[in-house]
Amino acid sequence: MNEQQAAGSRLNLSAAQLTEATTVGLAEQLGDAMRRHGWMLGTAESCTGGLLAGAMTSVAGSSEWFERGFVTYSNEAKVAELDVSPDALHHFGAVSEPVALEMANGVLLVSPAAHVGVSTTGIAGPGGATPGKPVGMVCFGFAMRVGDGITSRAVTHVFPGDRTQVRQAAVEYALRGLLEFVGAPVNRR
Numbered sequence: 001m002n003e004q005q006a007a008g009s010r011l012n013l014s015a016a017q018l019t020e021a022t023t024v025g026l027a028e029q030l031g032d033a034m035r036r037h038g039w040m041l042g043t044a045e046s047c048t049g050g051l052l053a054g055a056m057t058s059v060a061g062s063s064e065w066f067e068r069g070f071v072t073y074s075n076e077a078k079v080a081e082l083d084v085s086p087d088a089l090h091h092f093g094a095v096s097e098p099v100a101l102e103m104a105n106g107v108l109l110v111s112p113a114a115h116v117g118v119s120t121t122g123i124a125g126p127g128g129a130t131p132g133k134p135v136g137m138v139c140f141g142f143a144m145r146v147g148d149g150i151t152s153r154a155v156t157h158v159f160p161g162d163r164t165q166v167r168q169a170a171v172e173y174a175l176r177g178l179l180e181f182v183g184a185p186v187n188r189r
Helices: 003-011 015-037 051-057 075-082 086-092 097-110 163-181
Strands: 041-045 066-071 116-122 137-146 149-158
Touching: 015 051, 015 163, 041 051, 041 075, 041 097, 051 066, 051 163, 066 075, 075 086, 075 097, 086 097, 097 116, 097 137, 097 149, 116 163, 137 163, 149 163
Parallel strands: 041 066, 041 116
Antiparallel strands: 116 137, 137 149
């Protein structure tokens, strides 16, 4: 029995309730870290379709640290809303670290009040896989204002499960990644 299952059985929670509790807890931790720094956060989501922003706004008082969220599901939306390069989309595809970086950076470029940006772009399934890009593959971008510039990084992870599980796992992964990115302690399981 893993840590999450053990906690759920002690509290008699379903797997969905336990996942939601974990997500809300991570969002609360992130909110505390953002408030400590006096920073605002923005999201750019494709495969998670607003679930990440929804996790943030499920926390009371999140307007103190959550600036805005973009759901840019289509390539056209990525270009129009976040200034993602059509060349990057053509050469690397929407599900790629270069596009995830451009999405996260785009949050900061079009949202002057945001200090930190995060993006998700992936293949939640059940279809959509291509050679080298399996179902469950999600690329994340993390960007932060530093002085007069932006520092950013990208990471790719492949999650098991069905569409719902992949999307939820991506939200949790993004929250943990954000905590690490802003220098807050995080429990990686």
